[in-house]
Amino acid sequence: MTRFIAVVSGKGGVGKTTTSINLGVALKSLGKDCAVLDGNLTTPDVGLHLGVPNLPVTLHDVLEGRKSVINATYSHASGLKIIPADISFKALKKLSLKNLNNLFKGLKGTSEIVIIDCGAGLSKDVQSIMKFADEILIVTNPELTAVTNALKTIKIAEENNITTLGIILNRVKGIKGELSIKNVEAMIGHPVIGTIPETDDVRRSFNAKHPLVYYYPKSKASIAFKKLASGLIGENHEEDIEEKVGLFKSILLKIGLRK
Structure with missing residues (x-):
């Protein structure tokens, strides 16, 4: 059974695509067969983030009925699909949503989890794709306008009976x-299940065209993504504990209290 999780936001620029990709890599690192679908059909970013902006077969080919979704699926070095x-612009002009149902039928059974990186806002395209999700994750920044739009x-999502995780x-x-x-939870009425700190490592990994979790696995933001991923699949993230235990052992070795 494939679990479809849409990553959405009320406005652009909050880090939705970065979140989608890194959450996918984090889930893969936890042993989950995971794929990220670029559901931003008008201004797609997933390929750009990973240094592959122009590929021979894309989601648009699937929507036009020329190719199957398997033909448009690629693997990153991290194992993320x-x-x-x-x-x-040519693809944008020919965009059609009539084959969305066939697209998602074709995705069922291909991965354990499919993360849908939706476009920002609430355009017709965004709403059409979001309706195929089982659950949504809301990405926002700790600022009033971003939270209000969320x-x-x-x-x-509520009108379409989609669960907000x-x-x-x-x-x-x-x-x-x-x-x-507390402010954000009070305004939105849903729990904050992940906090991702601002770090220059995000910019550096983007410039390297690799996901942060893959390129800088020990970054504070990477650890936060792994913790979020663990929570989504009902596991505890123990990386911080393991690191502290490892440090303690190394100190004991140095002072001769452990062999």
Whole structure:
């Protein structure tokens, strides 16, 4: 049984695609067969993030009925599968949503988890794709406008009987003026299930065209993504504990209290 999770946001620029890709890699690192579908059909970013903006077969070919979804599926070095969309203006002009049902039928059974990186906002395209999700994750930043726009997305999900798993608070700097977790939960009415700290490692990994979790696995943000992924599959993330135990053992070795 394939689990479809849509990653959505009320506005652009909150880090939705970065979250989709890194959550996918984190799930793969936990042994889950995972794919990321670029559901942003007008301004797709998944291929750009991974340094493969132009591929011979894309999601648009599947939607036009020329290729199967298997033909449009590619593997990253991390083991994550991606189904990228076409970035060309030509593909945008020919965009049709009539084959969405066949697309998602074709995806069933191909992976344990399919993460749908939806477009920002609540356009017709976004809503059409979101309806095929079993659950949604809301990505937002700790600022008033981002959180307010997220409320509208949740409302659409509720109208379509889609479960909201929770809020991912991204690019958290811990500075004065940011909304706290309590503020965000009170405004949205759903729990914050992940907080991703702001770090330059995200920019560096993007420039290297690799997911953060793959390129900088020990980054604070990577650890946060792994913790989030663990929670989604009902496991405890023990990386922090293991690192502390390892450090303690090394100290004991140095002072001669352990062999």
